[in-house]
Amino acid sequence: MKFSKATNYALHTTLALVSASSVKPIGVQQLAKSQDVSTTYLSKILTKLAKAGIIESASGAQGGYRLTRNKDEITFLDIIHAIEGTSSMFECDFVHGDECLIQAEMKNAEQKMLQYLKETKIVDIAHKQST
Amino acid sequence: MKFSKATNYALHTTLALVSASSVKPIGVQQLAKSQDVSTTYLSKILTKLAKAGIIESASGAQGGYRLTRNKDEITFLDIIHAIEGTSSMFECDFVHGDECLIQAEMKNAEQKMLQYLKETKIVDIAHKQST
DNA sequence: GATATTATAGAGTCAATAAGTCTGCTATGA
DNA sequence: TCATAGCAGACTTATTGACTCTATAATATC
Secondary structure (H helix, E strand, O other), X not given: OOOOHHHHHHHXXXXXXXXXXXXXXXXXXXXXXXXXXXXXXXXXXXXXHHHOOOEEEEOOOOOEEEEOOOHHHOEHHHHHHHHHOOOOOOOOOOOOOOOOHHHHHHHHHHHHHHHHHHHOEHHHHXXXXXX | OOOOHHHHHHHHHHHHHHHHOOOOOEOHHHHHHHHOOOHHHHHHHHHHHHHOOOEEXXXXXXXXXXXXXXXXXXXXXXXXXXHXXXXXXXXXXXXXXXXXXXHHHHHHHHHHHHHHHHHOEHHHHHHHHOO
């Protein structure tokens, strides 16, 4: 029951992009160096973020990644869903008569967490950090 | 980022014990049969619950498991902690200057879930089910 | 248009964890 | 004392996470 390291890389990289907020894209090399991770591996993670529409990529020289949307629209949940997927943390596959009440409560609990993550924006962190 | 199947077994078994609420212990055989799981495997899980003080075991003939405490003191969180451990779902091991703000938010989010699980009691489910 | 630079895709590797089995031991009620 | 129960630890197998490697595709610059 743990978040993957990939999620951590994704969060930190997005924070870096939000903080930079430059028009010209930033390459993986640069992004990878600051987190001490290989470029090939970080690439894979960033491709997921791109597919989720959070960032966009530019090939070729001077290429790299940049945000697609408005900075303050990006939430923790967006990134987590992009990396970990959207399936529920708890699935009861037993054969009960009707819906599993235990599962229902577990999903309620998960919802509490997701709600918080949905309300929390990456840009808030960026502001705090620059203080 | 998923809860283990063992947690699901633990929750269902505890619910069964709460619902039964008999003075005499119930054997693993019986508990395992209703969930279609091997007795040896369920044993391991129940031993964890016993070590956490949620249930207690009685060896020998007519032995088995029974609740230790008052039924309505047992929360979802108790069981989850007993099986999954108590370590945090998110750990940032990067070397930042100070505490990682991303980690701080992730822990806040997790807290929301844990709080709900702490407030939710197994006995509530038992009541709903018997309706 | 050639070339260097950058992202993308997909297969492959290695390690850790989850999920479950096996076997022998210990406790205890009848 | 013996049949019935739980306990412990080593073991196996499957799944997932955390990467690497290599080849390909896109593009800015010369």
